[in-house]
Amino acid sequence: MKYFHLPSECSESAAKTLGVSLEPEIVTETRNIIGFWGYPEPAVMEEHKKLYPKAKWIDLDIDFGNPPDKNRSKALPEAYCKIIKNIFDNAFHMRENIIKIIAPVGKDKCDSAFFAASILKEEGFDVQTTVFEQTALRKPTPLCKSAIPLRKKIEMITDSIVNGTENHPKFAPCEPRFGFWGVPPNDLSLLELFPDNTHAYGWIRCVEAGVPADLELEMQIDPDVPTVFFAQTFCAKNQPAKYLADKYNGLYIDVDGYVNESVKAKIEAFLQLR
Amino acid sequence: MSSFYLDAGTTWSKILEVKEDGKRTYSVLHSCDLPEEREYIKTTGHRAKGLKTRGHVNEIVALSKGSQECLGNNGVILDLGSRDAKWVKYKNGKFSDMDWNSACGSATGATVEMLLKFYDIKAEQLSPQDEKYSITCGIFAMEKIMDDISKGIPADIAISKFIHGLAFNAFKFTKEPQELLLSGGFCENKCFMDSLNKYCNALPLGRFVLVDGLLY
Numbered sequence: 001m002k003y004f005h006l007p008s009e010c011s012e013s014a015a016k017t018l019g020v021s022l023e024p025e026i027v028t029e030t031r032n033i034i035g036f037w038g039y040p041e042p043a044v045m046e047e048h049k050k051l052y053p054k055a056k057w058i059d060l061d062i063d064f065g066n067p068p069d070k071n072r073s074k075a076l077p078e079a080y081c082k083i084i085k086n087i088f089d090n091a092f093h094m095r096e097n098i099i100k101i102i103a104p105v106g107k108d109k110c111d112s113a114f115f116a117a118s119i120l121k122e123e124g125f126d127v128q129t130t131v132f133e134q135t136a137l138r139k140p141t142p143l144c145k146s147a148i149p150l151r152k153k154i155e156m157i158t159d160s161i162v163n164g165t166e167n168h169p170k171f172a173p174c175e176p177r178f179g180f181w182g183v184p185p186n187d188l189s190l191l192e193l194f195p196d197n198t199h200a201y202g203w204i205r206c207v208e209a210g211v212p213a214d215l216e217l218e219m220q221i222d223p224d225v226p227t228v229f230f231a232q233t234f235c236a237k238n239q240p241a242k243y244l245a246d247k248y249n250g251l252y253i254d255v256d257g258y259v260n261e262s263v264k265a266k267i268e269a270f271l272q273l274r
Numbered sequence: 275m276s277s278f279y280l281d282a283g284t285t286w287s288k289i290l291e292v293k294e295d296g297k298r299t300y301s302v303l304h305s306c307d308l309p310e311e312r313e314y315i316k317t318t319g320h321r322a323k324g325l326k327t328r329g330h331v332n333e334i335v336a337l338s339k340g341s342q343e344c345l346g347n348n349g350v351i352l353d354l355g356s357r358d359a360k361w362v363k364y365k366n367g368k369f370s371d372m373d374w375n376s377a378c379g380s381a382t383g384a385t386v387e388m389l390l391k392f393y394d395i396k397a398e399q400l401s402p403q404d405e406k407y408s409i410t411c412g413i414f415a416m417e418k419i420m421d422d423i424s425k426g427i428p429a430d431i432a433i434s435k436f437i438h439g440l441a442f443n444a445f446k447f448t449k450e451p452q453e454l455l456l457s458g459g460f461c462e463n464k465c466f467m468d469s470l471n472k473y474c475n476a477l478p479l480g481r482f483v484l485v486d487g488l489l490y
Contacts, residue, residue: 262358265334269332272332273334
């Protein structure tokens with residue numbers, strides 16, 4: 001029988017099924033977090049949900065307000081993508097609680113995450129990389145087309161990565177007045193500037209469709225809908241954001257960290273004048 | 275009783291007073307000297323927040339509305355302020371495009387004012403230069419000015435090269451239009467206007483375009 005480093009949250013039945021045994025000396029009450037980022041390969045998530053049924057799943061992409069960790073500066077320059085900074089800060093801040101990090105490193109995430117996975121592994125985290133690049137099975141995207149507030153839309157979509165959509169009510173589609181293209185911003189308050197009849201496009205729609213690496217879907221928008229194209233500063237997605245904004249006469253914005261008054265004013269003007 | 279409208283810029287505030295008989299009076303005041311007790315019908319600009327107003331208007335919206343008559347169906351207007359630059363484009367009578375650069379404000383009006391003050395030069399002394407500094411970063415541009423001056427180039431020539439770079443940036447920032455309407459204090463700076471006219475047909479609308487936009 002193999003010995004695995006499994007904490008107390010690992011179900012005994014799952015351990016039996018997998019033919020593994022708990023190693024008693026590392027079992028603690030506090031190690032109860034599965035960290036992840038992006039959209040991990042669903043089969044890998046399911047496997048770990050069975051293995052650790054009581055574990056909390058924490059999206060390390062999110063800005064929880066954890067202070068900059070000194071370990072982060074060993075790997076990242078100060079001028080760097082805020083989402084990757086969050087991953088490092090969160091991982092080191094919760095280090096004692098993290099059982100494992102499920103780390104997407106394919107086209108469904110980015111090269112920065114690929115390197116982050118490698119560095120975090122070298123720093124002693126248990127990291128399992130995943131690649132989720134299937135594009136054949138696109139699911140419907142009712143949340144992206146719904147009339148619920150844009151921030152809520154995006155929070156529900158990201159939440160569904162781990163929790164699924166079974167508990168979602170049915171959403172009626174609305175006619176889009178505006179569009180928001182991009183990824184969930186570090187500062188979600190940016191989304192509160194938009195009216196509820198804003199459709200979501202870009203990577204966030206790919207996530208709802210279950211195809212986070214589907215570049216073809218990511219590049220599709222409604223040409224007649226005035227759209228704000230957003231990318232986090234220092235992210236490679238600035239390239240399609242800028243290109244699409246130029247092509248479809250939208251508004252391109254990049255934000256490093258938090259939304260300042262000027263960016264807000266720029267979006268407000270776009271929404272008022274278009 | 276008069277009604278007051280205010281465009282409170284970072285350095286200068288532009289005030290429009292509309293008397294009961296509809297007569298309009300325009301004035302310019304240092305933003306630090308704005309009377310706090312006055313209530314405005316509408317305001318726009320960075321420095322207006324905190325003042326008494328019945329409504330605050332987004333600066334690009336004010337620029338757009340204030341310039342609509344001059345823009346006609348097709349045109350681009352750029353407002354070049356103390357610390358930022360913003361432009362609006364109309365196509366076929368409809369809003370078409372815009373941008374607002376507020377991240378690197380070091381290469382705009384406030385910098386020119388500081389340079390003129392520091393070297394004790396009047397704006398009228400400046401003459402357009404064929405050469406220009408690259409001023410994507412204002413700090414690097416300042417370094418160039420100081421380098422040139424230390425090599426013996428007169429300060430007015432160095433500042434004029436800086437202004438040429440600023441005009442070139444304005445042209446590129448607005449996506450290289452054939453004709454460019456200009457709003458803001460630079461309308462009164464001949465060196466800047468002549469430099470901008472090297473690249474496009476630049477038409478000055480003066481300093482009160484935004485405050486006029488508050489009337490709509």
